[in-house]
């Protein structure tokens with residue numbers, strides 16, 4: 001089941017990343033985020049677009065978002081169940097596989113060897129050429145779970161997942177070392193890669209609205225209007241290309 005790395009030609013940094021990956025590598029992507037709804041808000045359009053273009057896309061969520069409520073009657077156990085179900089519904093709308101939950105409590109994601117090992121296992125299992133995750137190195141205020149999920153993913157990819165002496169028990173399950181070709185970091189400060197999500201914008205909106213416990217009765221029309229207004233304000237403030245119809249990332253190429 002292992003794809004020999006030697007068969008993949010290097011990705012040309014000057015050409016479009018998705019076009020290059022589609023031409024040169026197996027079309028497999030893995031999104032790794034912290035909470036149910038992170039993937040949809042940051043990359044829902046990109047994930048839907050990948051599926052539309054024939055990619056095999058999996059989503060890993062490190063927590064089940066079990067602190068995401070202001071309702072004093074709701075227990076974390078109950079909320080985890082609700083939010084996992086919402087994530088499954090959102091993933092079905094985008095066309096990705098059933099989401100994988102690592103089960104850490106919301107707000108308690110540590111950038112440690114345990115999380116890194118669990119992510120290494122997912123990389124060796126799914127063998128994605130493209131990984132989409134949080135930018136764990138963005139300066140300034142950021143949610144701890146976002147930061148730690150992003151950093152652990154980075155460390156899982158390089159060097160751990162591709163070195164057989166890290167997390168040696170994976171071998172017993174037949175999981176071989178693996179390194180992806182590229183990462184796209186979401187929630188980033190200086191984005192250098194933009195995806196036009198116009199053809200799938202409605203899917204993105206519907207996938208976000210599937211997180212019913214988080215969106216407080218918002219409608220598709222209301223969501224689009226809010227994004228349009230926000231983009232308009234950003235354009236007036238000098239960001240000429242701001243638009244709800246694109247998602248922006250920092251691109252990282254990894255040599256094999």
Ligand SMILES: [Zn+2]
Nearest residue numbers: 034035038143
């Ligand atoms: Zn989040």
